[in-house]
Amino acid sequence: MKQIRSSILFWVLVVLLPLNIYIIFDYAPVEKTMGIVQKVFYFHVASAWIGLLAFVVVFVSSIWYLWRRHHRINNVALASAEIGTIFISCTLLTGPLWAYPIWNTWWTWDPRLTTTLVLWFMYVAYIALQGGGATESRKRLAAVYGIIAFINVPLVFFSARWWRSIHPIVVSEEGIGLAPKMRIAMFVSLATFSLLYAYLLHLRVKTLELQERIKMLRAEAGR
Amino acid sequence: MPNYWRKVFLVYHKDIRDEFRTFDNLLATLIFGAMLVFIFSFAFQLVELQSQQAFPAVLWVSVFFSSMLAIQRSFAKEKDNGSLDALLLATGDRGIIFLAKFLCNFTVLVVFELVVVPLLWMFIGVNTVGSFDIALFIASLVLGSWGLAAIGTMLNGITIQVPSARLLFPILMFPLLIPLLIGVILCSHAALVGDRASVLGWLYALLAFDLLFTLVPLVLFDYVLEG
Numbered sequence: 001m002k003q004i005r006s007s008i009l010f011w012v013l014v015v016l017l018p019l020n021i022y023i024i025f026d027y028a029p030v031e032k033t034m035g036i037v038q039k040v041f042y043f044h045v046a047s048a049w050i051g052l053l054a055f056v057v058v059f060v061s062s063i064w065y066l067w068r069r070h071h072r073i074n075n076v077a078l079a080s081a082e083i084g085t086i087f088i089s090c091t092l093l094t095g096p097l098w099a100y101p102i103w104n105t106w107w108t109w110d111p112r113l114t115t116t117l118v119l120w121f122m123y124v125a126y127i128a129l130q131g132g133g134a135t136e137s138r139k140r141l142a143a144v145y146g147i148i149a150f151i152n153v154p155l156v157f158f159s160a161r162w163w164r165s166i167h168p169i170v171v172s173e174e175g176i177g178l179a180p181k182m183r184i185a186m187f188v189s190l191a192t193f194s195l196l197y198a199y200l201l202h203l204r205v206k207t208l209e210l211q212e213r214i215k216m217l218r219a220e221a222g223r
Numbered sequence: 224m225p226n227y228w229r230k231v232f233l234v235y236h237k238d239i240r241d242e243f244r245t246f247d248n249l250l251a252t253l254i255f256g257a258m259l260v261f262i263f264s265f266a267f268q269l270v271e272l273q274s275q276q277a278f279p280a281v282l283w284v285s286v287f288f289s290s291m292l293a294i295q296r297s298f299a300k301e302k303d304n305g306s307l308d309a310l311l312l313a314t315g316d317r318g319i320i321f322l323a324k325f326l327c328n329f330t331v332l333v334v335f336e337l338v339v340v341p342l343l344w345m346f347i348g349v350n351t352v353g354s355f356d357i358a359l360f361i362a363s364l365v366l367g368s369w370g371l372a373a374i375g376t377m378l379n380g381i382t383i384q385v386p387s388a389r390l391l392f393p394i395l396m397f398p399l400l401i402p403l404l405i406g407v408i409l410c411s412h413a414a415l416v417g418d419r420a421s422v423l424g425w426l427y428a429l430l431a432f433d434l435l436f437t438l439v440p441l442v443l444f445d446y447v448l449e450g
Contacts, residue, residue: 137385149398152401
């Protein structure tokens with residue numbers, strides 16, 4: 001059953017990923033003032049969203065792990081952190097590509113930029129803490145760090161916002177400041193990236209489990 | 224409850240005595256701090272940067288980096304001497320150990336600042352024209368050291384348990400310190416120019432941050448020092 005579900009996800013992605021590219025580059029109109037550069041927005045926002053989502057998954061599964069101590073849950077946390085790091089890296093790389101022509105600077109200490117960078121550092125620290133050979137104590141300590149780091153995210157955001165802000169606010173209380181076709185492109189992007197995240201998470205958790213199994217079998221054979 | 228605080232005091236007392244008797248760790252921290260402020264102020268002088276503007280930034284970066292040395296020993300010495308289990312048995316509550324170690328680290332940081340702040344002040348040649356707000360400056364030092372000690376103690380408890388992770392201590396710690404960094408630098412800067420009104424909110428925010436990162440480890444420390 002699980003096998004079928006993951007292969008359905010795979011084929012859905014095979015269709016969705018090219019479709020997403022088509023919608024972004026052909027269906028959605030070219031922005032009037034920014035031009036073609038604005039297309040990076042769809043990747044940028046979707047990756048940032050996955051970065052945050054992955055971090056929430058790390059937080060929830062860290063609490064769950066400390067509570068129940070299922071190794072599987074820790075694997076989910078680690079896999080999610082790894083995938084999150086990659087997507088956050090995409091956000092951090094696509095941001096300057098857009099910012100340089102539009103803001104005339106590669107980087108600025110805006111709350112969202114600062115928070116994203118700090119998030120990236122915390123992800124990397126979390127993965128380093130879990131290390132290659134994850135022992136029981138490493139998993140436990142990483143879970144504690146995963147919880148503290150998550151608490152830190154809003155603190156970084158609000159303290160940096162209090163200090164200054166110039167990042168464009170696309171989604172505000174008044175609604176979404178986007179043309180309808182662009183809005184559709186953004187939502188398709190968000191959905192595609194979310195499914196991609198789910199699929200990658202599934203694959204990575206499976207790999208981690210197989211790794212553990214190999215280690216166990218090796219230990220048994222050695223004895 | 225009085226028993227709880229008595230235990231905290233006893234562990235704190237033990238650690239402080241150890242810190243001042245062995246002295247080598249404190250000395251290394253002090254010299255490292257002095258070296259940092261020397262190098263920073265010297266580097267600024269070389270290209271004639273307005274180093275007075277940079278005073279709060281240099282001060283806190285130096286304190287943050289030196290705190291790595293100051294704090295890294297607090298659990299490492301228990302681990303190396305094999306006394307962590309004894310400590311756990313003697314206190315029976317991991318919160319007590321956290322609080323005592325936190326207070327000890329806080330004390331060490333205050334001692335460190337008593338030496339390094341005047342040094343940096345001298346090197347940079349800070350020129351305050353009567354508007355220096357000393358109460359605010361001390362408040363920023365206390366709130367900054369508090370948060371630093373709390374987060375540092377917590378993460379030191381984490382990193383000593385994984386042999387190869389001791390080097391991770393600063394990597395784990397610095398991202399968590401960013402909100403603190405923003406707050407203390409703004410407050411110290413405001414103290415220098417005597418503009419207390421503009422940072423009152425920050426003082427409360429720092430206080431809240433410190434309380435949060437003292438209480439959260441108290442809850443989570445049972446999981447850190449397990450088994």
